[in-house]
Amino acid sequence: MDLLTQDEYKSIAAGLDLPTGAFIDGGFRPAISGETFETVNPATGEKLADIAACGAADVDFAVEKAREAFDDGRWSKLHPSERKHVLIRLAKLMTRNARELAVMESIDSGKTIFDCETVDLPETIHCLKWHAEAVDKIYDQVSPASDDHIAMVVREPIGVVGLVLPWNFPLLMLAWKIGPALAAGCSVIVKPAAETTLTALRLAELAMEAGIPRGVLNIVPGGGAEVGEPIGRHMDIDMVSFTGSTVTGKRFLTYSAESNAKEVVLEMGGKNPAIVMDDAENLDRVAAHVVNGAFWNMGENCSAASRLIVHKDVKAELLDRIAHHARQWNIGDPLDPETRMGALVSEGHYSKVCGYLDQAENVVIGGKADKGFVEATVVEVSGNDATLAREEIFGPVLSVIEVSGFDEAIKIANDTDYGLCASIFTANAKRAIRGARAIRAGTVTVNSFGEGDITTPFGGYKQSGFGGRDNSVHAHDQYTQLKTIWIDLADDADEAVS
Ligand SMILES: NC(=O)C1=CN([C@@H]2O[C@H](COP(=O)(O)OP(=O)(O)OC[C@H]3O[C@@H](n4cnc5c(N)ncnc54)[C@H](O)[C@@H]3O)[C@@H](O)[C@H]2O)C=CC1
Numbered sequence: 182m183d184l185l186t187q188d189e190y191k192s193i194a195a196g197l198d199l200p201t202g203a204f205i206d207g208g209f210r211p212a213i214s215g216e217t218f219e220t221v222n223p224a225t226g227e228k229l230a231d232i233a234a235c236g237a238a239d240v241d242f243a244v245e246k247a248r249e250a251f252d253d254g255r256w257s258k259l260h261p262s263e264r265k266h267v268l269i270r271l272a273k274l275m276t277r278n279a280r281e282l283a284v285m286e287s288i289d290s291g292k293t294i295f296d297c298e299t300v301d302l303p304e305t306i307h308c309l310k311w312h313a314e315a316v317d318k319i320y321d322q323v324s325p326a327s328d329d330h331i332a333m334v335v336r337e338p339i340g341v342v343g344l345v346l347p348w349n350f351p352l353l354m355l356a357w358k359i360g361p362a363l364a365a366g367c368s369v370i371v372k373p374a375a376e377t378t379l380t381a382l383r384l385a386e387l388a389m390e391a392g393i394p395r396g397v398l399n400i401v402p403g404g405g406a407e408v409g410e411p412i413g414r415h416m417d418i419d420m421v422s423f424t425g426s427t428v429t430g431k432r433f434l435t436y437s438a439e440s441n442a443k444e445v446v447l448e449m450g451g452k453n454p455a456i457v458m459d460d461a462e463n464l465d466r467v468a469a470h471v472v473n474g475a476f477w478n479m480g481e482n483c484s485a486a487s488r489l490i491v492h493k494d495v496k497a498e499l500l501d502r503i504a505h506h507a508r509q510w511n512i513g514d515p516l517d518p519e520t521r522m523g524a525l526v527s528e529g530h531y532s533k534v535c536g537y538l539d540q541a542e543n544v545v546i547g548g549k550a551d552k553g554f555v556e557a558t559v560v561e562v563s564g565n566d567a568t569l570a571r572e573e574i575f576g577p578v579l580s581v582i583e584v585s586g587f588d589e590a591i592k593i594a595n596d597t598d599y600g601l602c603a604s605i606f607t608a609n610a611k612r613a614i615r616g617a618r619a620i621r622a623g624t625v626t627v628n629s630f631g632e633g634d635i636t637t638p639f640g641g642y643k644q645s646g647f648g649g650r651d652n653s654v655h656a657h658d659q660y661t662q663l664k665t666i667w668i669d670l671a672d673d674a675d676e677a678v679s
């Protein structure tokens with residue numbers, strides 16, 4: 182993709198028409214209370230817009246409209262290929278508007294325009310297309326049966342779903358959830374993170390243009406307590422899919438238990454280990470992977486490689502190379518296409534990350550922070566018990582732990598409440614496979630860092646995940662339920678009952 186210049190991006194940003202209303206039943210509307218909240222550009226501190234600050238009454242209204250849409254079948258009962266065509270039209274409209282969406286995403290979140298243009302937008306569009314393409318290729322089942330009955334196992338959309346989103350990949354996480362949910366035929370109530378609402382609202386507008394019927398896709402902006410909790414506790418929402426912190430994720434289990442026992446899927450935090458053994462090949466390449474894993478998206482990533490567990494014999498050389506690569510991750514204006522590290526999402530989050538930097542004693546590289554921006558930072562810690570090795574920082578801070586052997590490395594990798602992702606760098610195939618099996622995490626990569634792609638399930642073990650997976654056809658399991666339809670074919674069936 183050809184990127185524009187910083188001035189050209191700034192001129193697009195200045196001309197953006199920012200959506201500000203809640204999007205319910207096919208149109209924008211103010212919050213019922215009339216209240217608004219400010220959204221700011223975290224890179225400059227400038228106010229971007231006043232957005233409808235919704236509350237429980239808006240959630241009720243959105244659910245009523247979503248339920249009407251679900252029950253009358255305007256979307257849920259379409260042939261899957263019809264839903265597919267509409268979603269592909271949406272993906273095409275997003276492609277046509279990708280540049281505007283990328284700029285909107287960057288100014289609202291502090292993410293770099295480079296990432297928004299080359300990762301967030303292409304992956305969002307690909308995700309929507311992929312689930313649309315998948316949905317008319319998924320078959321129901323017929324159970325093994327005798328001659329006198331037939332039992333069908335059919336998949337039905339689960340109903341009205343609540344999608345509660347984080348701010349680190351606003352559009353991409355929206356696509357991870359609405360891609361399979363809408364493809365399956367559900368009606369959805371989306372709560373974007375209050376920090377990053379704009380692109381979800383713009384996407385909803387494009388969805389109407391693409392032909393998604395009114396009431397099917399609703400976006401209700403606002404705070405966690407004001408909108409997230411009413412979604413979690415709503416008696417007429419059938420399922421909630423959440424991405425965010427473990428603390429907040431667990432609340433949805435309480436909300437569900439105290440309301441209608443709705444299904445809950447949680448994609449939560451991580452403290453993901455990158456293990457580098459003494460036999461790892463090409464330490465320069467390993468360093469590039471580790472640095473990318475740790476600092477991509479300013480480390481605001483649940484799958485960030487935030488713990489480096491390195492064999493003592495290669496530690497010095499690896500840290501040298503890591504420092505070399507980390508220097509390339511320059512801080513700058515997120516709208517400058519040369520910038521690799523933008524602003525952290527908010528003042529509050531910046532202060533939290535700075536609090537962790539204050540605890541760093543043995544800094545290898547980085548460690549400085551200024552007005553919302555934090556340098557790529559590598560810090561040696563005393564061991565896996567150090568706070569910097571245990572808590573999810575969600576910023577560009579890589580904690581280094583030295584080990585003397587493979588078993589010790591695996592033990593430390595597993596010594597965490599989390600279990601989202603992990604990577605192992607080794608040339609020894611047995612170690613790679615033994616390690617991948619032994620680490621309790623949803624995704625383990627060998628000789629690379631990553632989270633798989635749209636074809637592979639994404640989610641966590643332990644306190645990183647609950648109830649299901651995003652991505653791949655397994656994501657459709659979240660938004661569907663199985664029904665058994667048992668048909669008696671015996672000639673004397675009626676007599677047998679009487
Ligand atoms: N695993 C991940 O992808 C993410 C992890 N985080 C972690 O969480 C920390 C705090 O960031 P937050 O934005 O506060 O994350 P959060 O987990 O509180 O927010 C995620 C979503 O939940 C909503 N929410 C917040 N409180 C709620 C409540 N009581 N009931 C219902 N919904 C609620 C938020 O408005 C947002 O839409 C970060 O510093 C980071 O460590 C944050 C975002 C994403």
Ligand code: BAL
Pocket residue numbers: 347349350354424425481482483484632
């Ligand atoms: N890395 C995608 C999921 C997340 O950070 O929340």
